[in-house]
Amino acid sequence: MVEEEDDAPMAEDRGRFPRSVFEEGEDPDPRFSLANERTFLAWIRTGLAFVAAGLAVEALQLPVTEWLRVTISVLLVLAGIAATAQAWLSWVRTERAMRHLAPLPSSGLKLPIAVLLGLVALAVVVGLLL
Template sequence: MAQDRGRFPRSVFDHGEDPDPRFSLANERTFLAWIRTGLAFVAAGLAVEALQLPVTDWLRVTISLLLVLAGLAATAQAWLSWVRTERAMRRLAPLPSSGLKLPIALLLGLVALAVVVGLLL
């Protein structure tokens, strides 16, 4: 077992052995990509509200909230995926799949449908 007492989170680094650094760095880049995606969703939600799309008020607020929720989900996806992947690599276990990708995609599909319907009405 690796001696990583000063590394956070201990639930990851207190188990197994350090993987090839290239894999850990790739995992970190994926984490940062999800963080950027979450930030883009939050910014889009704020922009929808600030730009006053020509839709009803309740629909505009709903679209904004859905986008902000997608940003929150993407941020959760970033952390959970990083932890699970890093832990799996340290244990030489198969890499896990991520459970939030489909809900985020469905949420964005719902946003797109709401925008289209709102603009057509």
Template sequence: MDERRPRWIYGAGHEPDPRFSLANERTFLAWVRTALAILAGAVALYSLGVPDPRWVRVTVVVALVLAGGLITLLAFVRWARVERAIRTATPLPAFTLGLGATVTVVLVAVLLAVALALGPG
């Protein structure tokens, strides 16, 4: 009896070629590393006091922390949806996580650029 969890994924379809499941896991872990890098960037910005004024720094840091947490959650959801699609031989889900991460990073970059350009100095 298969005791792997979550059962709604592992109980569906048939056992795929392990290479596909392992590739899916590596992609999930890459997204987790991306989220950790975003969180580290938030900590660095807050610790270094960049940018100034403080409200911009806090806004950027909060946005990055929320983005890091959300990316981690969505990476798990994507892993599960892809694994289920692999197991049931159905089309892979759309790649919305990448678009969301890209938009978030671009918005934060624009906010940082404006704050640094208008900041003291």
């Protein structure tokens, strides 16, 4: 009876969402999972900030040529979409790595996000000089 109760959560674990994370490995120290959750939320906030910045560029009519302003706005919102994707992607990959005691993953979408922000900075400089 007691054994059954001990085994039940294990069986349930295997069906936990998302399967790609929980079907294998050992549960890590819950503190590590909580840290991973906070990193996820930091990426979500970063994405929301990019989206807000992209909308602000349009709403406040940043004083640059129209096509450049739209470009800046679109690039920022795209960075927001990428950051949101990065939030979920890196949460899944980190949680999976922790369950296998594997090295934590790096990069993900960080490079595309950095490139987008570099282009935004460039476009702002060009726009202000034009």
